Amino acid sequence: MATRGRRGRCGAPIVVCMCRNITELRGLQPAATPEEIAAAARQYVRKVSGMTHPSAVNAEAFEAAVAEVTATTTQLLGALPPGRQPPKTVPPLRRPEVIARLAEAK
Numbered sequence: 001m002a003t004r005g006r007r008g009r010c011g012a013p014i015v016v017c018m019c020r021n022i023t024e025l026r027g028l029q030p031a032a033t034p035e036e037i038a039a040a041a042r043q044y045v046r047k048v049s050g051m052t053h054p055s056a057v058n059a060e061a062f063e064a065a066v067a068e069v070t071a072t073t074t075q076l077l078g079a080l081p082p083g084r085q086p087p088k089t090v091p092p093l094r095r096p097e098v099i100a101r102l103a104e105a106k
């Protein structure tokens with residue numbers, strides 16, 4: 001993930017393709033993509049672990065947690081009925097400015 005060299009309020013580097021908050025995925029039209037679910041899972045694991053970039057020692061446990069949260073979230077979204085109203089905010093991976101930054105990073 002690319003960083004801007006700036007630091008957030010907590011002192012951690014600001015990551016270009018990561019939102020500070022996890023957005024609601026239920027009720028999206030079209031439905032949340034696997035990439036959006038994985039991005040939300042990664043953000044959740046980053047938040048609860050306190051690690052933006054895990055060290056080599058922690059990488060395996062970190063990535064296993066991301067995979068488990070992704071699978072559980074996918075299962076949850078599949079089991080819930082469709083939302084009655086779309087989420088109030090657009091998920092980061094659907095925002096034009098994020099799409100443009102990701103394209104630049106490639």
